[in-house]
Amino acid sequence: MYQKILTFVILILASTSLAAQKQSGTIKYKHTTYIDTESMPANMQMDMPKSFDAFMQLKFNKTASLYEKDADHKEEVDPNDNRPRMFRRMRERANRIIYKNIKESTVLEQTSLFGKDFLISDSLKSVKWKVSAGEQKVILGYTCMKATFKDSTNNLVVFFTPQLPVGFGPDKYGNLPGVILEVQSAQQHILATDVKLEESDVIPPSKGDKVTRKEFEKIKEEKMKEQREMWGGQRGGDVRIIRQ
Numbered sequence: 001m002y003q004k005i006l007t008f009v010i011l012i013l014a015s016t017s018l019a020a021q022k023q024s025g026t027i028k029y030k031h032t033t034y035i036d037t038e039s040m041p042a043n044m045q046m047d048m049p050k051s052f053d054a055f056m057q058l059k060f061n062k063t064a065s066l067y068e069k070d071a072d073h074k075e076e077v078d079p080n081d082n083r084p085r086m087f088r089r090m091r092e093r094a095n096r097i098i099y100k101n102i103k104e105s106t107v108l109e110q111t112s113l114f115g116k117d118f119l120i121s122d123s124l125k126s127v128k129w130k131v132s133a134g135e136q137k138v139i140l141g142y143t144c145m146k147a148t149f150k151d152s153t154n155n156l157v158v159f160f161t162p163q164l165p166v167g168f169g170p171d172k173y174g175n176l177p178g179v180i181l182e183v184q185s186a187q188q189h190i191l192a193t194d195v196k197l198e199e200s201d202v203i204p205p206s207k208g209d210k211v212t213r214k215e216f217e218k219i220k221e222e223k224m225k226e227q228r229e230m231w232g233g234q235r236g237g238d239v240r241i242i243r244q
Contacts, residue, residue: 024061025197064202065168110205117208
């Protein structure tokens with residue numbers, strides 16, 4: 001199996017030497033997130049949509065990547081939008097910024113929680129992907145291979161292309177011998193819509209209080225507990241944007 005994968009990668013790289021030489025650029029994605037509404041009061045479930053879209057971009061070079069909201073996408077704001085304020089806040093929180101540095105094996109995530117900005121530092125996680133050499137698809141002209149990962153909480157399918165031979169991808173995904181152009185799961189769907197190879201400066205985010213992942217999770221749990229108490233012990237305020 002390993003020999004088949006290696007042969008496939010070599011053939012792809014040999015036929016696309018120009019792309020291999022330009023290991024930097026910008027990829028745009030449509031990022032659909034599905035909302036878990038089961039914990040909401042029944043009278044709110046009818047007004048809450050089942051999913052929402054965010055238009056994102058991934059800047060990358062040989063050593064680093066930055067996944068953030070696509071500034072070129074102009075989102076129309078409906079002044080008559082009567083969806084719950086909670087939904088609008090969730091959309092804002094979903095637009096987090098994720099910076100990865102392979103050389104330093106680090107991750108920085110800029111996110112907001114109840115109106116406050118945080119800058120979370122973490123280490124790159126190694127995912128044990130299972131690559132299916134015989135399963136391929138073409139996305140935006142790039143030949144992609146399928147990889148999967150499954151454990152007690154995750155069931156992921158991704159498609160990555162060795163034609164862009166750096167180990168990055170949208171959101172927190174990566175650690176494959178090529179850029180990930182699609183992510184599929186029950187919780188979200190991320191699909192590349194445009195690829196532009198160009199020199200790209202990848203600058204880490206700097207806004208927010210600096211915390212570790214462990215510290216942030218503790219703060220988050222305390223805030224969620226306060227919110228549940230405000231709702232009289234119900235979990236109505238603890239609506240989750242489901243993420244892997």
